[in-house]
Amino acid sequence: MSGKDRIEIFPSRMAQTIMKARLKGAQTGRNLLKKKSDALTLRFRQILKKIIETKMLMGEVMREAAFSLAEAKFTAGDFRHYSYPKCK
Secondary structure: OOHHHOOOOOOOHHHHHHHHHHHHHHHHHHHHHHHHHHHHHHHHHHHHHHHHHHHHHHHHHHHHHHHHHHHHHHHHOOOHHHHOOOOO
8 A cells, every 4th residue: 555545634532433334334335335236137137038048039029020931932942022012
């Protein structure tokens, strides 16, 4: 600890009481921030889990859709001109 980090204070009981109150306030603030950080981390992980589940489901749906499209093309041939008459 360097000399710049020290608080110059007159050694008295009143100063000690003030410093104890400041220490208590700092500890309480740190504990509150830690609880908030933990809650935000937990919420982030829940959201991330939901995103991953949704991506996996979307992959399955896309795989099924691609297979259905291939099956339809195999059965009916090229049917693009029936589906999109004015699109190219």
